[in-house]
Amino acid sequence: MKVLLDIQALKTPRGIVATIVVLLCGLMPIIAPAIGESFYVDVFARTMIWAIAAVSLNLIMGYGGMISFGHAAFFGIGAYTIGILAFHGVTSAWVQWPVALILSALVGLVFGAISLRTKGVYFIMITLALAQMLYFLSVSAQRYGSDDGLTINDRSDFGIGFFNLDDDLTLYYLIFAVLLLCVYVSWRIVNSPFGMVVRGAKSNDNRMQALGYPTTRYKLTAFVIAGVMCGMAGVLDANLEEFVSPDALNWPRSGEMIFMVVLGGMGSLFGPVTGAVVFWLLQDFLANWRGFIGDHWAIIFGPFLILVVLFARGGIHGLVDRLFSRKGGAQ
Amino acid sequence: MNYVLFAEQFLNGFQLGMILFLLAAGLTLVFGIMDLVNLAHGSLYMLGAYFAATFSHLTGSFVWAILLAVPAMVAAGIIIEMIALRTLYARDHLDQVLATFGLILFFNELTRIVWGPEGQVIPLPAYLDGSVALPLGIDYPVYRLVIIGCGLAVALGLWVLVSKTRIGMLIRAGSSNREMAGALGVNIATLFTVVFGIGAALAGFGGMIITPITQAEVGMGEIILIQAFVVVVIGGIGSIKGAFIAAILIGVIDTMGRSFLDLLLLFILPANAAEAAGPALSSMLIFILMAGILFFRPQGLFPPKGAR
Amino acid sequence: MLRKTLMAASAFALMAATSVAQAAEIKVGFITTLTTGAAVIGNDMKKAVDLAVEHMGGKMGPLDLEVIYADDEFNPQKGKQATERLVKRDDVDIVAGYIWSHVLLASKNVVLDEGKFLLSANAGPSPMAGEQCHKNFFSFSWQNDQTPMAMGELLNQRGVKSLYVIAPNYAAGQDMVAGAERTFKGKIVGKDMTAWPTQKDWAAEFTKVKAANPDGVFTFYPGGHGPAFLKQYEQAGLTGKVPLYSVFTLDAISLPLLQKAGMKSAMGTYMTQFWVQDLDNAQNKRFVADFKKKYGSYPSFYAAQSYDAMFAIKAAVEAVNGDLKNMDGMRKAFESADFPSVRGSFKMGPNHFPIQNFYAREVVADADGSWTTVNRGVVLANHQDSYASKCNMKM
Known part of the structure; x- marks a missing residue:
């Protein structure tokens, strides 16, 4: 992968952080059992799925300036497609996955077309409202367990002997590969002429339009791509958890995704991955603190969020840049 | 179905609209004047409810509880503004969304630590606790009429405040052109603090008066907050008139939808499909409405003049 | 390696x-x-x-x-x-x-x-x-269905002919309603499934209950919704007019809260359950x-x-x-x-x-005046849930 093999990029502080995070994700199935903490393999599998969602959100939020407060909707669509198809006995991944991704794209198209008519706060609110609509739909879907959720008895079946998702390790490395692929795709998009237009529209929409670019159409395309990517995260989540419930698309999930992106560093390629890892590890750490803090960990976590917003501009990656680099960020 | 049922449902919707208005009024002011997205506005609603419950417990009087809790909310609002929100005005919407999301977590947990996880109740005095016979043979709970009355009174008070007083003039100046207001010698920082204090009191008041019919609970603010956002966005950000009209609209449509949608669906769907689709559709109704309105009027129904 | x-x-x-x-x-x-x-x-x-x-x-x-x-x-x-x-x-x-x-x-x-x-x-x-x-x-x-099935039976025993059902629209709510419908022999004159957990105001539903004037209302609202439901039931003027029957709505957690709020309408209401605090x-x-x-x-x-x-x-x-x-x-x-x-x-x-047995419980005040429930007899004896036949246990 060019992004990783670019030695110059690796040498920057944020490159080093990204490398550490990627190595951690990649080697966790070996590290964790070795130190007698195989539990963390599951934690990392889950974390990487959220990282995929965060990477997809970063694409529109970090590079396109579209603050979507309803991104969890796509996560839910991906997961529910797997769940519902499995419920009806369709377990072939060759059917499930394309259906899930196409559905995500279609919903992205509709939601994007509606919400991109608005700007600023209106955009935040309308994406929130549209996602809540789907949330309520999933709660009322009696057939599919409504808010008890839907148990998925069989993971997606690729029909390939050695590539069986029932094997946890295979699933783990599939998630890992998809994560890297998503980062790679983001990188390609961001640096393509298409991405330049989207980024240009973020800083000055009017100018891009004056230059003759139909920015809304560009933004809509980015919105759909991000939706599909997040739908993919949902597909993987349904396979990992073997369960899906409306909770997966409720609005706090969207808020957490935004936080992962900002925590890691918005508009930096690996930022959301770092953000997701730190987010989950920190929550796990705080929630399992015995005593008062463990019982009331949100009293620490809430102010932490505010502090990150106030003092860590550019998230962890930005912070690392400022701490260790005289030249500032390489990007 | 008969007209009495219909009339009662309309009143019910109107009452929900009043609560939504109390939240939305503060929200839209803060949005419009300070350009601040405050997700934690629902926490103020919750705090108001808990304050009133505590005062009601201490004084044994519902009226005293409200009289004490409102100034307490103004104070709480001012403190929150000065400590946490002031630094956010200069930030972009994303930072505001995140930081106030953090505030929600904080306040929910704080409430749980201080008051415990169980709900808090506010008993009503006997004279508010029954129902009253209205014309047309409608039997209606007294207290719900009181809520409607409170909502209308607050709306009137706000209208007087904004259009007839000096502070209202400043608010109007601040919302249409902040730099100009600053140039005219208005102390913007103080103005913002005052406006936030008013918004906090309104939201808290909403929480206080709803608690006798529901109860004070951790997380009660988030559920209604999203509805209040819908109201603000439909009404047009910064417009109190818009918030008032949109709140009633949402309250009535939501209530009417819950009561009559399944009956309407019976005309086009078989019985069991209508029974299944009715609740799903009625809980989605206000969001569909919002999406529809924004599609045709991206700035809401009453975009304030001189909007950015 | x-x-x-x-x-x-x-x-x-x-x-x-x-x-x-x-x-x-x-x-x-x-x-x-x-x-x-x-x-x-x-x-x-x-x-x-x-x-x-x-x-x-x-x-x-x-x-x-x-x-x-x-x-x-x-x-x-x-x-x-x-x-x-x-x-x-x-x-x-x-x-x-x-x-x-x-x-x-x-x-x-x-x-x-x-x-x-x-x-x-x-x-x-x-x-x-x-x-x-x-x-x-x-x-x-x-199993979720058992308690409301006992409730359906209790309603039959108490001569309820027409029933209005109000419950939240999610899995447990639907299970509760389905369970009661399975055993209740009278007529269900109205049914409202409300948004969960967002809806905490039943003004619309109570208005419809008044119009329908049934022999009883059956409900299920766990957690904080229960007291709110009861309070509004009272304010709507339904207490004393239409008896309320509930499952998992009033319990030892919510009753002290109701007592604090002075909500006497909870008194004398019936529920069903597998256990009562005064079982001998x-x-x-x-x-x-x-x-x-x-x-x-x-x-x-x-x-x-x-x-x-x-x-x-x-x-x-x-x-x-x-x-x-x-x-x-x-x-x-x-x-x-x-x-x-x-x-x-x-x-x-x-x-x-x-x-197991399912009992009728009635809300009363105990000797110290604290609100609790007491056993009013077995409604369903040695009751087995209705899904047992679908279970094919693999050893």
Whole structure:
């Protein structure tokens, strides 16, 4: 992968952080059992799925300036497609996955077309409202367990002997590969002429339009791509958890995704991955603190969020840049 | 179905609209004047409810509880503004969304630590606790009429405040052109603090008066907050008139939808499909409405003049 | 090559862990909700488990007992992660608890795939009683449909001919309504399924009830919704006009709150349940008396189930004399349900859900004036849930 093999990029502080995070994700199935903490393999599998969602959100939020407060909707669509198809006995991944991704794209198209008519706060609110609509739909879907959720008895079946998702390790490395692929795709998009237009529209929409670019159409395309990517995260989540419930698309999930992106560093390629890892590890750490803090960990976590917003501009990656680099960020 | 049922449902919707208005009024002011997205506005609603419950417990009087809790909310609002929100005005919407999301977590947990996880109740005095016979043979709970009355009174008070007083003039100046207001010698920082204090009191008041019919609970603010956002966005950000009209609209449509949608669906769907689709559709109704309105009027129904 | 060494290393670590656990100790992981507003329920369950440990003197048979509590945050994904932590990190021997169906359904495979016992102290979703029943899963509560089925029967017994149903529109709400409809013989004149958990105002529904003027209203609103429902029922002027019948709406957690608010409309209302605090057996008397003494309030049914689950584990440990590897022996003990239960004696059905009595409970004030419920007789005797026939238990 060019992004990783670019030695110059690796040498920057944020490159080093990204490398550490990627190595951690990649080697966790070996590290964790070795130190007698195989539990963390599951934690990392889950974390990487959220990282995929965060990477997809970063694409529109970090590079396109579209603050979507309803991104969890796509996560839910991906997961529910797997769940519902499995419920009806369709377990072939060759059917499930394309259906899930196409559905995500279609919903992205509709939601994007509606919400991109608005700007600023209106955009935040309308994406929130549209996602809540789907949330309520999933709660009322009696057939599919409504808010008890839907148990998925069989993971997606690729029909390939050695590539069986029932094997946890295979699933783990599939998630890992998809994560890297998503980062790679983001990188390609961001640096393509298409991405330049989207980024240009973020800083000055009017100018891009004056230059003759139909920015809304560009933004809509980015919105759909991000939706599909997040739908993919949902597909993987349904396979990992073997369960899906409306909770997966409720609005706090969207808020957490935004936080992962900002925590890691918005508009930096690996930022959301770092953000997701730190987010989950920190929550796990705080929630399992015995005593008062463990019982009331949100009293620490809430102010932490505010502090990150106030003092860590550019998230962890930005912070690392400022701490260790005289030249500032390489990007 | 008969007209009495219909009339009662309309009143019910109107009452929900009043609560939504109390939240939305503060929200839209803060949005419009300070350009601040405050997700934690629902926490103020919750705090108001808990304050009133505590005062009601201490004084044994519902009226005293409200009289004490409102100034307490103004104070709480001012403190929150000065400590946490002031630094956010200069930030972009994303930072505001995140930081106030953090505030929600904080306040929910704080409430749980201080008051415990169980709900808090506010008993009503006997004279508010029954129902009253209205014309047309409608039997209606007294207290719900009181809520409607409170909502209308607050709306009137706000209208007087904004259009007839000096502070209202400043608010109007601040919302249409902040730099100009600053140039005219208005102390913007103080103005913002005052406006936030008013918004906090309104939201808290909403929480206080709803608690006798529901109860004070951790997380009660988030559920209604999203509805209040819908109201603000439909009404047009910064417009109190818009918030008032949109709140009633949402309250009535939501209530009417819950009561009559399944009956309407019976005309086009078989019985069991209508029974299944009715609740799903009625809980989605206000969001569909919002999406529809924004599609045709991206700035809401009453975009304030001189909007950015 | 590397993998092999590491696997050996991890196998060694695992062996070390088990040998420590065998140092005459049993670890029970107990999952419930300890944060968010739903912690009211979780805390009550935790109190009961603490009391059980105290009553057992911290021992189960020859083994020292350690209970590790875990919080599901009222969220299936977090619940699953907490379960993984208990099973894979804390290496507990048995996992118990679970208030919420969605958390249980999301987490069950983590425990069952490791070949450990999973005991529910509340959640009883229908798949677990039917197609997805499992040899190592046991419920010490009830299946969702049973309580409302008892309610339907109670309504028949009390001569209710026309009924109005108001319940939340989610899985448990739908189960409750379906259960009551199954046994109720009169006519259902109106049914409203409300948005959950957003809707906490029933003005619209009560207006319709008044128009329909039924013999009774049946409802189900767990948690904080219950008191709110009752309060508005009173304000709408329905108290005294239309009797209210509820399941899982009033309990030992909500009644003190209602009393504080002076909501007399709760008085005299009926509900059905598998247990009542005044059931006449030695185990229950000790449980209720000591719970009241220690915590100053009546135990809820959540507490009763949790207390029972702990004593069931104790009986199983004693049956195999502390040999936790003897899964078959422990399973037999769970299946026999031969332990002192607060609900008196009951049988474990073939799908590992209890076959038990359901009682009518009426809300009254006790000798000290505290509001509680008392037993008004058996409504359904030795009742088995309706999913048992769908269970094909694989051994």
